[in-house]
Amino acid sequence: MLRFLSRARSITSSVTQGIRPYSSTPSKAHLVLPGKEEDYPRGFRLSGIHCGVKKTTDADLALLVSDTTDTSAAAVFTQNVFAAAPVLQCKEVLRAHNGQGVRGVVVNSGCANAVTGTQGERDALEMAQTVDRTMAWDPSAPSPHSLVMSTGVIGQNLPIDRILQGIPKAASALATGHDAWLAAAEAIRTTDTFPKLRARTFTLPSGRSYRLAGMAKGAGMIHPNMATMLGIMATDAAISPAALQKALSHACDRSFNAITVDGDTSTNDTLSILANGAAWTNKDASDPLDVSQADFPVFQEQLTDFSAELAQLIVRDGEGATKFVTVHVTNASTFKEAKKAAMAIATSSLVKTALYGQDANWGRILSSIGASGVPMTPKAVSVSFLPANANSSNQGELRLLDQGEPAQVDEEKASAMLAQEDIVIRVSLGAGKEDARVWTCDLSHGYISINADYRS
Amino acid sequence: MLRFLSRARSITSSVTQGIRPYSSTPSKAHLVLPGKEEDYPRGFRLSGIHCGVKKTTDADLALLVSDTTDTSAAAVFTQNVFAAAPVLQCKEVLRAHNGQGVRGVVVNSGCANAVTGTQGERDALEMAQTVDRTMAWDPSAPSPHSLVMSTGVIGQNLPIDRILQGIPKAASALATGHDAWLAAAEAIRTTDTFPKLRARTFTLPSGRSYRLAGMAKGAGMIHPNMATMLGIMATDAAISPAALQKALSHACDRSFNAITVDGDTSTNDTLSILANGAAWTNKDASDPLDVSQADFPVFQEQLTDFSAELAQLIVRDGEGATKFVTVHVTNASTFKEAKKAAMAIATSSLVKTALYGQDANWGRILSSIGASGVPMTPKAVSVSFLPANANSSNQGELRLLDQGEPAQVDEEKASAMLAQEDIVIRVSLGAGKEDARVWTCDLSHGYISINADYRS
Known part of the structure; x- marks a missing residue:
């Protein structure tokens, strides 16, 4: 998985559906959508508390538990060779x-438990075991019933005693509904400028309706550091672990693995x-629900769409x-090639600085896909800018390159389009x-300041 | 090949061997080493003139010719799918x-002749043919005797008449020695802050001495644009085309293809x-000289070292x-894996901004190689910073990670080391x-300003 990052910055992000983000107001009151209670999945309880990993009084420990014994679980992890101890622990669980009977997720922020050797592995295991003991879950199971996640500073051991003492406190604070989800979403933040939380209800062809909620973080930058992307979702659907994993992998490829801020992949x-x-x-x-049922592709599409919504919040909070910016590559031979070409554009520093400078620089777009390793015929390639609301139509399209031939660009129209905060490159x-489709942001002075200057 | 770029900027680069670059003086007088006439290869004549591609009066047409009929030639080109017309023309020649009997190089700056369709292909061919006619080279040959290069704005056709009229003027200005090389090096600049020129004499095991000179540019950023890296070298050695190509490819992998400013690859x-x-x-x-001779590996090593010196000037002029920054990856299974890991570090925006911020952020270095795709055992990996003059020793080494375990970092020593302009990451x-080894620069506010803000 790619890693995505985010950090407190002077500009405040405003994220509401259909409204432009990045308002100039310092208030964060409207950064989180008001949750509709009926959209949160049944049978899940959550909490977020302060246990003392962070030096501030901010919440730093989140707990999510399912009330159902045979809960299915699935996950996708970093591909980084230096995968952190909690990642290894999750894989083992x-x-x-x-995938059957995994019913808890415990997350601490403030310390990533990465590059921490065998002590780190013991700590991650003990976090999971303590959730089991606290929740009085079957002690005879071959492995704990909880996933473990950590995010924050790397190369430091967890203050494990504080976390283990915090888990019972978190357990006693467990509750259902929007406020509980929001408390958990707050507790997994490091330096995100806003908690990232969404919920929805969907109906499958069989007529069954389910609820789906999720939170994400992305991600903290504290010295010495690596940003971490975490996504935690829950649904009250009944689905086999294999089908759930298949749907999640499909969704991840088109959401959390289709966003980039700076192209790096963290350990966590x-x-x-x-x-x-x-x-x-x-x-x-x-x-x-299993993969052979007619409901499955629709469930998968719902999960993909929801994951993309959640993942896009990370880009909106990009450093x-x-x-x-939505990069949409069409008419490719395979999804893999389309995505590879789209990612080449979305990670190009030259493209990203041009977007920051509101420069209709199609040469940089062309150059980045030409060097992407995706086979293509130069004279078959076309490039356009589109307004954000024309994502799936050609309305307002501004042609830059037409089947390998430079187009006569209406500079006035180009300037107006690039002055918008939401831009589509097709x-x-x-x-x-x-x-x-992949989603990215521009590369600005703000990014440099956040990542270079903050020690001065 | 990767592409590397460069552009006029307020800070002035001072490049002299052993002296720190980036002096704060605005004078460019000392940017170019004084050439020793005896180091320039015999039998080559050069010129650089203004023919009118650029709107300014700056030189924009360079010509290099060999006086010897059976001159050997070799070249390495961009891997970009959108290879420009001059690249296609060179390959055909x-x-x-x-590779035998190619004895001219004609270069224009100010227009890249890229994404210019069939007209662009005709123009590139005509440039080569005009050199042949002007120099009265064998008209019965199957193809012109000159390589053709263009750099500058893309998506626009060359002002071909001005160039064709300029070639006879350039031919009548041909001369030998340092001043002629410098005039040519000036003429291939777009927005480089200084002309990049080096020359040396070397002796092979057989006792034969040869001269080697080269110039490079890297590269211009004008809207709509792509930067281009050009390198043009000449030696008075006698060597077969096959051996020359082999040595050049070896050298390129360890020089021009081992530098990065922002990871993009241009069309030219x-x-x-x-x-x-x-x-x-x-x-x-x-x-x-052929590959079977004892002289060959030494020739190849000389060419590699010289190419690296020339290529490093491009990084020194990086936007x-x-x-x-020298990134040196050691104890790898193969050169390819070592270089892949080194390039992952050298192109990481997070590593590059940390270096700009003088932050000893080994987590970012680790993360970038962990995601590089190179197989590695986390507990075998060590990371150090070294002062630039300790490139091949351990003197002054600052250990950051020792076989997978974080080291106790002497922050004072780290700060002092990172305050230097030349840094080695091992x-x-x-x-x-x-x-x-690969060479890179940091990612600074200057880069953003150059690539985003220059229209405002």
């Missing part, structure tokens, strides 16, 4: 349970989902970002029928 | 002649060398650069015996 990145089947009757739970490879 | 990047055998007697020319993968 999922392996030991084969984790995206997880628990599904507890609490939405319906026991009958429903005994007939969990120094002044633009939210590239047609003219090779096939597959497409991919 | 080298193919048609099989070209590195070329001509070898005319004019150094010695006819006896020598009739016995050209907004305040640091010159990473041992603990896996084998191969190593690779």
Whole structure:
């Protein structure tokens, strides 16, 4: 997984659906959408408390538990060789349970428990074991029932005693609904400028309705540091672990693995989902959704769309970002090639600085895909800018390159379009029928200041 | 090939061997080393004139010719799919002649002749043909005898008449020695802050001495634009085209393809060398150096070292650069893996901003190699900073990570080291015996300003 980052900055992000982010107001009151209680999945309780990992009084320990014994779990982890102890611990828990009966997630912020050797591995295990003991979950199980995540400073051991003492406190604060989710979303923040939380209800072809909620963070920059992307989702759907993992991997490729702020991948990145089947009757739970059912592709599409919504909040909180950019590569031979080309554009420093400078510099876009390693025919490639609301139509399209030939660019129209905060870059490879979208931000002075100057 | 860029900026680069670059003086008088006439290869003549591609009166047309008919030529080109017309033309010339008898290089700056369709291809061919006619070179040859390079604005056709009229003027200005090389090096600049020119004499095991000179540019940023890296070298050694190509490819991997400013690859990047055998007697020319001779590996090493010196000037002129950073990956299984890991560090925006901020942030170094795709054992990896003059020793080494364990970092020593303009990052993968060096610069506010703000 790619890593994404974020950090407190002078500009305040305002994220509400359909309204431009990055308002200039310092108030954070409107950064979080008001949650509708009916959208939060049943049978899950959450809390967020302060246990003392952070030096401030900010919340730094989040707990999520499912009330259902046979909750399914799935996760996607960082591909970084230096995967942190909690990542290794999560993999072991999922392996030991084969994804079934994993019903807790415990997260601390303020310390990443990364590059911490065998002590770090013991600490991650003990966090999971303490959740089990506190919740009085089956002690005879081969492995604890909780996923463990940590984010914050690397190369330092956890203040493990404070965390272990905090877990019972977190357990006694567990509650349902929006406020509980928000408390947990607050507790996983490091230097995010706002908590990232969304919830929705969806209906499958069979007529079954489920709820889906999720929180994300992305991510902290404290010396010595690495940013971490965490995503924690929960649904009250009944679904087999295998189907859940398949849907999550599909969703992740098109959401958390389709965003980039600066192209780096942290040691701790984790995206997880628990599904507890609490939405319906026991009958429903005994007939969990599997990949062969007609409901599955729709569930997968819902999860993908929801994941993308959550992931995009990380880009909106991107360090120094002044633009939210959708890169849409169309007419590729495969999804993989479309995404590779899109990522080449989305990670190009030259493209990102041009966007910051509101410069319709199609040469840089062309150069970045030309060097991406994706096979293409130069004379089949077209490049356009589109306004954000024309994501799936051609309305307002500004052609820059037309099948390999430079277009006569209406500079006035280009300037007006690039002055917007939301921009769509569309590239047609003219090779096939597959497409991919990735989301990125611009590269600004703010990014440099956040990542270089903050010690001065 | 990667592309590297450079552009006029307020800070002035001072490059003299052993002296720190980036002096604060605005004078450019000392940016170019005084050339020793005896180091310039025999049998080559050069010129640089103004023909009118640039709107200013700056030189914009360079010509290099060899006086020897059977000059060998070799080149390495951009891997970008959108290779420009002059790149395609060069490939055709080298193919048609099989590298033998290619004796001219004509270069214009101010317009890249990239993404210019069939008109662009005709223009590039005509430039080469006009050099042939002007120099009265064999008209019966299957292809012109000159390489063609262009750099500057993309997406615009060349003002071809001015260039064709300029070629006879450039031919009549041809001369030997330092001033002629400098005039050519000036003419290939776009927005480089100084002309990049070096020359040296070297002796092979057989006792033969040769001269080697080269110039480089890297590179211009004008809207709409792409930067271009050009390198043009000449030696009076007698060497077969096959041996020359082999040595050049080896050298390029360890020089021009081992530098990065921002990781992008332009459409026009070209590195070329001509070898005319004019150094010695006819006896020598009739016995050209080939890969089987004991002289070859030494020639190759000389060319590699010289190419690295020339390539490093591009990094020294990197946009907004305040640091010159050597990334040295050691104890890798293969050179390819060592270089891949080194490039992952050298292109990481997080590493580069940390260097700009003088932050001993080994977490970012670790994260970047961990995500590089190079197989490694976390507990075998060590990371150090070294002062620039300790490139091949351990003197003054500052250990940051020792076989996967964080070291106790002497912050005072770290600050002093990172305050230097030249820094070495050494990473041992603990896996084998191969190593690779790449050179990069930091990522600063200057870079953002140059690439984003210059329209305002």
